Structure formats: C-alpha cells, structure tokens
Amino acid sequence: MPEIFVNYRSGDEEFTATLVETELSRRFGDEKVFRASKSISPGSRFPQEILTAVRRCRVLLAVIGPRWLAARSADGGPALEDPEDWIRREILEAFETGAVVIPVLVGKAERLRREQLPAVMRELADCQYRRLNHRNAESDLSRLAKDLGRIVPELGSAAAFGRQHEESSRAGSQTEQDASRQAATQKVLNHRQRGGIGNVQGDFTGTWVSEPQGPVHTGSGHLYQADAQHLAPQFSGDGIQVGDNHGTVNQERGATRPSDGGR
Numbered sequence: 001m002p003e004i005f006v007n008y009r010s011g012d013e014e015f016t017a018t019l020v021e022t023e024l025s026r027r028f029g030d031e032k033v034f035r036a037s038k039s040i041s042p043g044s045r046f047p048q049e050i051l052t053a054v055r056r057c058r059v060l061l062a063v064i065g066p067r068w069l070a071a072r073s074a075d076g077g078p079a080l081e082d083p084e085d086w087i088r089r090e091i092l093e094a095f096e097t098g099a100v101v102i103p104v105l106v107g108k109a110e111r112l113r114r115e116q117l118p119a120v121m122r123e124l125a126d127c128q129y130r131r132l133n134h135r136n137a138e139s140d141l142s143r144l145a146k147d148l149g150r151i152v153p154e155l156g157s158a159a160a161f162g163r164q165h166e167e168s169s170r171a172g173s174q175t176e177q178d179a180s181r182q183a184a185t186q187k188v189l190n191h192r193q194r195g196g197i198g199n200v201q202g203d204f205t206g207t208w209v210s211e212p213q214g215p216v217h218t219g220s221g222h223l224y225q226a227d228a229q230h231l232a233p234q235f236s237g238d239g240i241q242v243g244d245n246h247g248t249v250n251q252e253r254g255a256t257r258p259s260d261g262g263r
Contacts, residue, residue, distance in 0.1 A: 036049075
C-alpha cells in the first residue's frame with residue numbers, strides 16, 4: 001500500500017515528479033510511492049485508482065513548478081478553479097482524509113500565497129514546504145526522504161531494510177568476484193606441463209619454463225643433451241666453449257668425450 005502520493009501537473013515539472021518518485025521508491029520500496037503514470041495499470045479505472053491511493057496515503061507531495069499556478073482548464077479559466085481539475089481534487093482529498101500535505105517547490109517557483117488560491121485550497125499556502133533545486137537535487141531529495149522517514153516511521157524502517165539489503169548484495173557480489181579470481185589463478189597454477197613437471201601448486205620461486213622445446217638449464221651445474229652426455233664443458237673445433245650459464249649447456253649429435261687436454 002502506498003504511503004506517499006506524488007501529485008503533479010502535466011506541463012509543469014513532470015520530470016521532477018518522476019525524479020522524486022524514483023528516488024523515494026529506491027529508498028522506501030516501489031510499493032510505498034504512488035505516481036499515476038507508474039502506478040495505475042493499463043485498463044484500470046483511473047478515477048477510482050487515484051482516489052483510493054490518495055485516501056490511503058499518509059503524505060501527499062504537491063510538486064509545484066513555475067507554471068503550476070498559470071495552468072488553464074479546457075474553458076480557458078484557471079485550472080485550480082475547476083472542480084474537475086485532478087490536481088485540485090487530489091489535494092483536497094488529502095486534506096479531507098488527514099494526510100500530511102507538503103508543497104515541493106521546484107527551481108524558481110515562489111512560495112504560494114493564500115490570495116493566489118481558490119478559497120477551498122488556501123490551506124495549501126499554510127503548509128510548510130520543501131524546495132528542490134536541480135543543482136542540489138541529491139541533497140534536497142535526501143532531506144526530503146529524512147523528513148518523510150520522521151513523519152511516517154514505517155518508511156524509516158523500510159529504508160533501513162533497503163540499505164541493509166543493498167549492502168548485503170554488494171558484499172555477496174564482492175565475494176563472488178574474489179572466488180572467481182581465486183579459481184582463475186588456481187587454474188593457471190594447476191595447468192599441466194609436458195615433460196614430467198606435473199601440477200604446480202602454491203607459491204614457488206625461480207624460473208618456470210612452460211613447454212620447452214629444447215634443453216633448459218636454470219640452475220648451476222652441467223646439462224647436456226646429446227647422443228653421448230658428458231660431465232664437463234664442450235668446446236668447438238676452434239677451441240671455443242659452447243654454452244655457459246653457471247654451468248654448461250651443450251646440445252650436439254655424435255659428440256665424443258673430450259680428451260684430458262681439452263678440459
């Protein structure tokens with residue numbers, strides 16, 4: 001059941017009315033805020049839906065922009081003087097049922113004066129208003145939401161529940177992201193290498209060579225890959241030593257064991 005009814009005039013700050021309803025719905029829950037264009041389903045009877053929502057609400061927000069007073073009815077007279085004008089009917093219904101009515105003055109809209117209003121609506125000029133400036137929309141909407149939370153305590157509880165749910169959702173999303181990153185890292189570390197290395201897990205230091213295509217030597221000592229492997233450095237025919245990296249790496253075919261003089 002809606003606790004807040006957003007009253008606005010077409011042609012005067014519809015966008016602001018939508019902004020107000022969207023922000024309050026985010027804070028308090030979509031079902032707690034009524035705005036005709038959003039809340040009335042296709043095929044529903046407009047008059048009954050509107051009047052029922054006004055009678056059940058605890059607070060009516062009258063969104064008032066610079067053109068609010070200047071609106072005209074179908075016969076050319078002031079719209080607020082027309083008993084069939086829905087803005088007038090909604091506000092009067094809220095007063096009749098004892099709802100709190102808060103004028104929300106948008107932009108350069110001036111505070112209402114009693115003489116500007118029909119006699120049956122002059123009570124609206126006596127209601128304390130809130131101002132909403134688009135440059136300060138975030139802080140102005142936050143203040144309005146706090147006011148509503150004080151006026152209707154149930155709304156404050158709904159807002160607290162919404163914040164808790166939002167924080168819980170963010171924490172859950174972060175946990176899922178962390179788990180995904182951990183799984184991806186583990187998949188890389190568990191990547192099976194050819195050549196008998198097997199599964200590599202945990203922290204490791206040194207040099208890790210994936211899928212080498214020839215001899216690999218990363219430590220100190222001698223490594224040979226040849227038809228005949230030797231435990232000493234090899235030399236070319238010109239007496240030049242072949243490969244040395246804290247040890248010796250030699251790869252050749254048909255090599256013979258060096259003589260004692262070649263060491």
